[in-house]
Amino acid sequence: MHVFANAEVKESFEDKVFEMADNNLRIPRNQYMSYTPDAHVGIGTCIGTTAVWNMKDGFVSPSIVGVDIGCGMRVHTTQLHKRDLQDKGVRRQLIQAIEKYVPTNERTNTHYEDIDIMDVVRSGLKGLPERYVPNERWLTHVEESTFTFSHGYLEKLPENIRKYAHGQLGTLGGGNHFIEIQYLEIEEEAKDVAASWGLFDGQVVVMIHSGSRAWGAKLGQTYTKIFREAMYSWGVTNPDRNLLYAPIGSDVGQTYLHLMYSALNFAVSNRHMIAFGVQQGFRDVFGGETELPVLYDLMHNYALKEFHRNEPMLVHRKGATRALSPGHFLNAAVYKESGHPALIPGSMGTSSYIMRGRAEGEKNFYSICHGAGRARSRKATKELVTVDQFEASMKVGTDEEILVNHRSLKTILDECPQAYKDVDLIIDSIVGASLADVIAKCKPMAAIKGV
Template identity: 55%
Template sequence: MFRAPKLSSYYRPVSLPAGDVHVYAGEELYGAMGAKVFEMANNNLQIPAIRYMSYTPDVHVGVGTCIGTTAIWEAGEAYVSPSIVGSDIGCGMRVHLTNLHAAEIKEVKLRRKLVKEIEKRMPVEQHARGHFSDLRVEDVLRNGLHGLPKKYVPDAYAPRKATSLTHVENSRFRFDENALNRLPEPVWHRAHRQLGTLGNGNHFVELQAVEINEANRGTAEKWGLFDGQVVVMIHSGSRAWGGAVNQYCGTEVAKTMRRLGLGTADPKLVFAPTDSEAGRTYVDLMYSALNFATANRHLIAYAVREACRDTLGSPFEMRTLYDLMHNYACEEERDGRAWFVHRKGATLALPPGHPANPEPYAETGHPALIPGSMGTASYLMVGRPEGARNAYSICHGAGRIRSRSATKKLVTVDEFASSLRVGQEDEIVVNHRALEAIVDESPQAYKNVDQIIESVVGAELASVVAKCRPLATVKGV
């Protein structure tokens, strides 16, 4: 099935009482993982009929399951786990290409103005109302990007220029819409208010400058990248809707577990057969949350584009490079067989020529979007054929190494400011004047993203197409 590579400094299988977890990480990252990570793997491996489980180098402890997990079942005997998907269903990344060169926004004052305008268009407060009150949330839940009015997807009607509906992992997930009736009216109202909003934590909008990896320059140019190009990276998810789905279905799945006599040492790890009522309901509602998450990132991008046009003028362009998820479960085909694949904090990275690539990226392989932490670089990658051994899963970011509370105790505001080069010509502008409010998102809270990328490349799962240096960041609060 999934043939593991030879042992190397970037890969090792770890034998646990319940089975093997396949770990892709360099020596230093592997040595720092800690016992809890493997305790959680052992619990996950006790779910019936599981066929494969792996960790990416950014793995860290989560609720029920570690972030950085890929877990696979054969479709005919599959289990689905809200714990392995995670609470922020459909959380993922989006990158847009602009026609700007970083030199055009070199002035710190101009970047501050851009950040301020983005804040006006895109609320960053946790309970703020989005600016898209004319949208019907039920249309978004049922139809994803296809549920948005024409004015929010204008390029969809200009096929030669269109990227909004084609340059995405999935523009619409189909499901049994009767499942939507399971969630109460207040959840619908709250989800509607949150369309086009970031949320807090590690979610962000960032302006970045591209540095193409010479070894993959051909791929970069086919994607529309050039050195010094400004790109917009967005990280957000399904907001209140995904949270409500996780809470409701988690309770129902737990009831099914008790009825079937299932369980592990971790009561927070919940799972059920996909052919059970609770399992089917969760899959349906999860897909509705994936639709919400993709549309939410699209609307954030729409707001950013409008803000940049207000500041820079109408010649400003911003087309979709790609949108993908890193918290989800779905059926995938491999070697003529159907598999049910969970990814929690793991990114799909298909290689050139793989039949599952979207049509625009059939030749090159689709972009895999990997964010760094605040103040550090992000990466645009592409999968390699060897990635088949890990179901084409790679990292999803840097991965936390300490909690938010611990970070606030250990990292000073001055250290955080130094990481952002505050006061320097190349300062990374942020929307928070008081850095104390977001010190828990400082680079010191995360693993070294360059080591993460080195592990992925060293394990031959993917290669770097471009490195993206941060210029300005907008964070939620």
């Protein structure tokens, strides 16, 4: 078991984190397992886990994928400078414009009823009508745009999954999902790399965090039951009944993997359509020709076949981000030489980061953190943190106020910065372990959260 965390971060890990590691390592024939510094207790497995098995005789675990299958990050750039949004009135106008196109209420359906979600889950971005693909860049600047699988497995979907997922494509969802308007501070030693990616100091960017919505959630819930029943029938037990797994080659393992790919297709397409709506909002405020080029889109909840140590392996990442080094063969073609941007959110009121993987990251299967990581539960946050403290961290009442789309911060108190670890310490751990380097800090200006 490997832990990538500096002394201060590691000291903050609760005992349950290591207890869960022990439970995970009871799954047979594990090739590798690690925690990133944002690791914290999850269901069955900690968020911040990388776990690897050989494809030929290994195991797949929905617990080490997570329920929000394909959840991930996306960043779009603009040609705007932070001074263009310095006026709080402009930022409020932009928030309202984006909310016209991106539903943030769980009970509100998408604006894109003409998209057949079955086309999307089968073909990913290639299943979208052409009118929703502004240019080729929106298809190529992604970790994966299409996850291929045998469509016969779709017949094994829960009957109600389409009903629940219908109307959700292009919607944000609740919890820690967000759209954030930020500006960049480029690291001095990374200016050349940043320039090659089209980034500059003070540049306004948009960071999006969302996943597969009800499609992935229903799959996760359904296969939790199916895996539990299968393990019972095989006589397999584990100290944690929420830690579920099956041989990759078994019927239940193969079915889960294929249906998981359908959720990955939904997730990347969902972020794409959220971004499409965000661009429409920017055009309402800054003019109809405003473009928001894609910087990158990547996931942090999934299991994928990858080649490591000259062998095919199933790499699980639950709350962990792949950060490939320059020249790595798995890089998207446009980032083959430079390495791709790794997108790491902080928390409301703190910096997020754009990083780039290093060759030394091979030791951790090129996994880094996926964010700051929760420091306390939602319930504990509401008990321990006051609205006044939240307001202070958001600089309410000052010219530098980080605006939000909620009338009262009380409604999203469980997402305040105090609910999360210090993201700067998390990033320090990643850099200190030589897993990745910082290219730019992303400083928040306005945030849109679901309700």
